[in-house]
Amino acid sequence: MNRNPKKPFExxxxxxxxxxxxxTMVFLYAPILVLIVFSFNNSRRGGxxxxxxFTTKYYAKAFANEELMLAFANSMxxxxxxxxxxxxxxxxxxxxxxRFRFPFKPLAEGLVSLPIIIPEICMGVSxxxxxxxxxxxxxxxxxxxxxxxxxxxxHITFSFPFAAMVIRTRLQNFNREMEEAAKDLGASEYRxxxxxxxxxxxPGLIAAALLTFTLSLDDFVITFFTSGPNTVTFxxxxxxxxxxxxxxxxxxxxTLLIVLTLILTFxxxxxxxxTDAKHD
Amino acid sequence: MTNPSADxxxxxxxxxxxxxxxxxxxxxxxFGKVVALEDVNIDIREGEIFALLGPSGCGKSTLLxxxxxxxxxxxxxxxxxxxxxxRMPPNKRPVNMVFQSYAVFPHxxxxxxVSYGLKMDRLARDEINQRVSTVLEQVHLQDFKDRMPxxxxxxxxxxVALARALVKQPRVLLLDEPxxxxxxxxxxAMRLELVKLQETVGVTFIIVTHDQSEAxxxxxxxxxxxxxxxxxxxxxxxLYQKPVDAFVADFIGRVHTxxxxxxxxxxxxxxxxxxxxxxxxxxxxxxxPGVQAGAQTxxxxxxxxxxxxxxxxxxxxxxxNASHDALKLPGLxxxxxxxxxxxxxxxxxxxxxxxxxxxxxxxxxxxxxxPLGTPVIAHCDQQNxxxxxxxxx
Numbered sequence: 001m002n003r004n005p006k007k008p009f010e011x012x013x014x015x016x017x018x019x020x021x022x023x024t025m026v027f028l029y030a031p032i033l034v035l036i037v038f039s040f041n042n043s044r045r046g047g048x049x050x051x052x053x054f055t056t057k058y059y060a061k062a063f064a065n066e067e068l069m070l071a072f073a074n075s076m077x078x079x080x081x082x083x084x085x086x087x088x089x090x091x092x093x094x095x096x097x098x099r100f101r102f103p104f105k106p107l108a109e110g111l112v113s114l115p116i117i118i119p120e121i122c123m124g125v126s127x128x129x130x131x132x133x134x135x136x137x138x139x140x141x142x143x144x145x146x147x148x149x150x151x152x153x154x155h156i157t158f159s160f161p162f163a164a165m166v167i168r169t170r171l172q173n174f175n176r177e178m179e180e181a182a183k184d185l186g187a188s189e190y191r192x193x194x195x196x197x198x199x200x201x202x203p204g205l206i207a208a209a210l211l212t213f214t215l216s217l218d219d220f221v222i223t224f225f226t227s228g229p230n231t232v233t234f235x236x237x238x239x240x241x242x243x244x245x246x247x248x249x250x251x252x253x254x255t256l257l258i259v260l261t262l263i264l265t266f267x268x269x270x271x272x273x274x275t276d277a278k279h280d
Numbered sequence: 281m282t283n284p285s286a287d288x289x290x291x292x293x294x295x296x297x298x299x300x301x302x303x304x305x306x307x308x309x310x311f312g313k314v315v316a317l318e319d320v321n322i323d324i325r326e327g328e329i330f331a332l333l334g335p336s337g338c339g340k341s342t343l344l345x346x347x348x349x350x351x352x353x354x355x356x357x358x359x360x361x362x363x364x365x366x367r368m369p370p371n372k373r374p375v376n377m378v379f380q381s382y383a384v385f386p387h388x389x390x391x392x393x394v395s396y397g398l399k400m401d402r403l404a405r406d407e408i409n410q411r412v413s414t415v416l417e418q419v420h421l422q423d424f425k426d427r428m429p430x431x432x433x434x435x436x437x438x439x440v441a442l443a444r445a446l447v448k449q450p451r452v453l454l455l456d457e458p459x460x461x462x463x464x465x466x467x468x469a470m471r472l473e474l475v476k477l478q479e480t481v482g483v484t485f486i487i488v489t490h491d492q493s494e495a496x497x498x499x500x501x502x503x504x505x506x507x508x509x510x511x512x513x514x515x516x517x518x519l520y521q522k523p524v525d526a527f528v529a530d531f532i533g534r535v536h537t538x539x540x541x542x543x544x545x546x547x548x549x550x551x552x553x554x555x556x557x558x559x560x561x562x563x564x565x566x567x568x569p570g571v572q573a574g575a576q577t578x579x580x581x582x583x584x585x586x587x588x589x590x591x592x593x594x595x596x597x598x599x600x601n602a603s604h605d606a607l608k609l610p611g612l613x614x615x616x617x618x619x620x621x622x623x624x625x626x627x628x629x630x631x632x633x634x635x636x637x638x639x640x641x642x643x644x645x646x647x648x649x650x651p652l653g654t655p656v657i658a659h660c661d662q663q664n665x666x667x668x669x670x671x672x673x
Contacts, residue, residue, distance in 0.1 A: 175381055175383060177379040177380070177381045177383040178383045178385065180350055180370070180377075180379065180383070181377070181379055181383035181385075181441075181444075182385070182396070183350075183369075183370050183371045184348060184349075184370050184371070184375075184376055184377045184445075185371075185376065185396055185397030185400055185444065185445075185448065186371045186372075186397050186400035186401055186448070187371060187396075187400050188371065191400065195385075195396070196385060199387040200386075200387075
């Protein structure tokens, strides 16, 4: 290097650092990249590492696969419903924990965030037992989408603590004088919430919605334990297809899932940036 | 409601005869076991700028929150226009507040911020628009109507907070440390502007501050609080010239204090024995409240004088023109701090606390070339000596 000498904190100009960064990127994204690339591979086997030419026929095949499409519809229904309920519950929980002082508050806070650290397998087993014990009425004959209700309940259970955590973080930097100022100007408790607190919470609500949606969309373990033969979700369906044989169709389906998640993330981030630039 | 900005009567020079607008009667406030306020009685008069002054933790902010309605006093009552407001919720009081952080709503434009309170009152759109533009002109923000708060400077945000409160045409405007978040230069300009604004709108201002120079410069009257108790309510000049105790004297400006051991009243006044100054005969015929004749305990009376009333002469100067009954304290010349108009001269006195004197240029001339440690005498006229109850810690 013939430029200025390196300064102590210019890590990006150290070759060792660049190497570590490169390796990290490769391990993180190479598998995903391979998956996407081989979804266009004109080969009967998805695990085939030999490029046999470009094709989109496996996408057409995936879209034509009725079982896969039903699983996708199931996943979307579950994700949308559980997101709405989780964000609502999470917001209520966050406001409650942030706003009020009550006996055993640390205990309540711990209990709310417990589902975040409990191993998923334990939650899956306990929820499966819970539903069978109380004879939850989803049978093979239950009409769609009511047959998804136990999965939806399970998803709400594990994802609303995440929503509560994200929203609470946002509430933490709310200036309480803002609330008092609104009251001082004549606002009722309800108007303070609607005009002042809710707009402040909005980025947190969006982030929480995005997080719970993705959590629900790609959850496998808990869903696997609570789904029946007629209530297969997208990840569970892909898993059963993989067990059968790995075809590029699975690559195509997975790629669709990635693209969907990316679009949602992009939209949410963009929205948040817009509101941040305008208000904060 | 009447529009205070519409009547063009200038603010009366003397608000002393105005009727009280806010009356605090025996106000006490406890947070658990902590006593924040104890038996506070103040009448704040219509149209005045009233300052609540005291060191942090003295209860001045709690008092302001009681007036605004965000705290309820444990004992006592609050009258506003002779009506009991002690338990009225803040959104129903004809009182508005400018918060220390300004608390401008970040997701609303300047105009939306200012009109928020009027929308809560369900006023007609035309009236809202008209009142908002009037008040924005008063605070010189007419060109910033559509700006968002993050496009405003600190000073401009404060104007938004002011406009937002004033547009409600409150009976009383409360300001919580209004200048503390501004930088020094802006603070001086804003001080003047707040006073001018108050003169235009005619609303009673109650200002909470810990900065004594701010209170003295802006307020018509000042209440000095210390650990939850009201020490003195008076005009700035009365606070300065006739402080009721050593705490007030020290908080409003600076004082040198000397403890006393014995006070006796006789025909010529008071004979005061002190440990450091010997025995003094002062023309004080009635002792101030809080000071008793007889032997003085540790928390008894102190003799005090201000650095401004000290003059300094060289010890060997025979043409001493100070009056013969003045207090004379010999010492050595210490540091001289140049302050522009005047200088602060330090007189060291061995183990005893040194004395500061504020002297002007002509008085400084004779000391100018003298080396440190030159023997000097600090004089203070008897009339400038104050006998005060010792309330300093």
